[in-house]
Amino acid sequence: MKVKELIKLIDGHLYNPTANLEREIKGGCGADLMSDVLASIQPEAVLLTGLCNPQVIRTSMMADVAAVIIVRGKIPPKETIALAAEEELALISSQFGMFELCGRLHRAGLPSLERSVGDGPCSCDE
Amino acid sequence: MGEPSRFQGHTITDKDAENITRVEELAYELKIDAVMTRNPATVAPDTTMCDTLNLFRQNRISGAPVILNNTLVGIISIEDLIRCLQKNDLSSPVSTYMSSKLLTVHGVDPVIDALKLFVSSDYGRLPVLDENNILAGIITKGDITSGILKALQKDYHAEEVRRYRASHLFEDIESDRSSLILRYNIKQGDFVRGGAASSAIKRALLRLGATPQIARRTGIAIYEAEMNLIIHTTNGGVIRVEIEPHQISINISDDGPGIENVELALRPGYSTATETVRELGFGAGMGLVNIQRCVDSMRLESVYGKGTNLRLKILLQKEESVGEGSTPNKEN
Numbered sequence: 057m058k059v060k061e062l063i064k065l066i067d068g069h070l071y072n073p074t075a076n077l078e079r080e081i082k083g084g085c086g087a088d089l090m091s092d093v094l095a096s097i098q099p100e101a102v103l104l105t106g107l108c109n110p111q112v113i114r115t116s117m118m119a120d121v122a123a124v125i126i127v128r129g130k131i132p133p134k135e136t137i138a139l140a141a142e143e144e145l146a147l148i149s150s151q152f153g154m155f156e157l158c159g160r161l162h163r164a165g166l167p168s169l170e171r172s173v174g175d176g177p178c179s180c181d182e
Numbered sequence: 183m184g185e186p187s188r189f190q191g192h193t194i195t196d197k198d199a200e201n202i203t204r205v206e207e208l209a210y211e212l213k214i215d216a217v218m219t220r221n222p223a224t225v226a227p228d229t230t231m232c233d234t235l236n237l238f239r240q241n242r243i244s245g246a247p248v249i250l251n252n253t254l255v256g257i258i259s260i261e262d263l264i265r266c267l268q269k270n271d272l273s274s275p276v277s278t279y280m281s282s283k284l285l286t287v288h289g290v291d292p293v294i295d296a297l298k299l300f301v302s303s304d305y306g307r308l309p310v311l312d313e314n315n316i317l318a319g320i321i322t323k324g325d326i327t328s329g330i331l332k333a334l335q336k337d338y339h340a341e342e343v344r345r346y347r348a349s350h351l352f353e354d355i356e357s358d359r360s361s362l363i364l365r366y367n368i369k370q371g372d373f374v375r376g377g378a379a380s381s382a383i384k385r386a387l388l389r390l391g392a393t394p395q396i397a398r399r400t401g402i403a404i405y406e407a408e409m410n411l412i413i414h415t416t417n418g419g420v421i422r423v424e425i426e427p428h429q430i431s432i433n434i435s436d437d438g439p440g441i442e443n444v445e446l447a448l449r450p451g452y453s454t455a456t457e458t459v460r461e462l463g464f465g466a467g468m469g470l471v472n473i474q475r476c477v478d479s480m481r482l483e484s485v486y487g488k489g490t491n492l493r494l495k496i497l498l499q500k501e502e503s504v505g506e507g508s509t510p511n512k513e514n
Contacts, residue, residue: 091468094402095475099394107463111409114377115463118384118401120394135374143381173468 083169101169108132215289217329256280349391380405
């Protein structure tokens with residue numbers, strides 16, 4: 057699926073019109089923890105997230121993300137938009153929630169590009 | 183990947199294929215008036231063939247539009263001149279020999295339109311008209327070739343030259359051991375710039391000819407470490423990346439506060455991050471775990487109250503070597 061098709065599918069708003077809308081998206085990943093994204097995402101995925109700080113773009117550049125969707129209609133700050141524009145990475149927001157968006161994209165044929173990171177104990181609640 | 187082909191053993195690489203596609207794209211993108219010859223030499227219907235011959239010779243051209251009262255009425259070419267010479271008829275006017283069956287294109291049309299006409303007809307040149315159907319120029323296959331070549335060079339030149347130079351960095355330097363060292367000073371608490379150093383390092387590696395996989399692994403490892411410097415240190419720290427053809431050695435150091443319990447810090451999910459940091463999407467206790475996953479070796483030394491030193495190493499296989507003119511790769 058191309059970025060431009062994705063935008064249509066989620067009724068999205070594109071913040072940086074100079075991004076490459078022909079870029080091919082191979083799958084998706086939904087996460088709010090950037091470390092989880094870095095650990096689990098495979099290249100050329102669309103990242104769905106509720107975070108909107110510039111680190112989302114940095115993380116995406118490191119992890120070869122093909123496009124970023126900010127969920128639940130959040131408006132990213134101008135630093136994030138500026139960085140996305142500089143890196144020519146499509147930054148899109150959608151009014152829909154994370155669950156709805158993941159569902160729509162999966163139904164449209166996008167596979168999950170989240171790899172399991174379950175190779176060690178998680179001591180979050182210790 | 184490319185099998186040895188019938189093209190005299192020349193293999194068509196992915197890079198070639200990419201360029202072919204770009205040429206095709208350009209044929210659709212470029213407008214005819216961007217590549218045509220403007221203000222071409224013209225003749226009138228009553229110009230003699232003798233004068234036309236001289237005009238062709240002086241201007242080193244092989245054809246010219248025929249204009250009457252600002253209107254294009256025909257085209258005269260070297261083939262017409264040859265027919266005229268065979269009959270020894272140089273005193274005749276152009277109108278006797280010119281071709282008035284005209285194929286024209288418009289300046290605003292894409293180059294592909296002219297190319298299609300060249301293929302379907304045996305014409306060597308096409309008059310180009312402006313929006314008022316007045317002659318604006320003339321286009322030949324040669325104009326198209328050089329126009330596309332120029333556009334291609336403009337497209338690729340800057341990044342290609344950078345990448346080519348960087349990817350051959352170590353090739354012409356003689357030493358027992360050459361390396362390139364990059365240093366970045368990271369400020370504590372600078373969340374907005376956080377990741378800028380990692381981005382720069384990743385870009386540098388790609389220019390040096392690293393594979394996308396190596397650039398990605400290195401980028402992710404350094405990014406996590408960079409965020410650690412921003413989140414946890416007292417005064418920030420320094421990232422030092424030493425790039426050699428066969429390995430990338432990374433050293434991240436700071437002068438405090440140091441890690442109280444290194445073993446605990448390495449445990450997945452263990453975190454000392456504040457709520458503010460967690461809101462940024464970090465501090466889930468996965469940083470060091472992620473780093474370890476991306477590198478071939480990791481050594482963490484920390485003295486509580488003094489500072490921390492993290493050494494990482496990424497080993498490169500022969501085909502992954504950087505700076506030695508390895509296979510050019512594509513940035514994703």
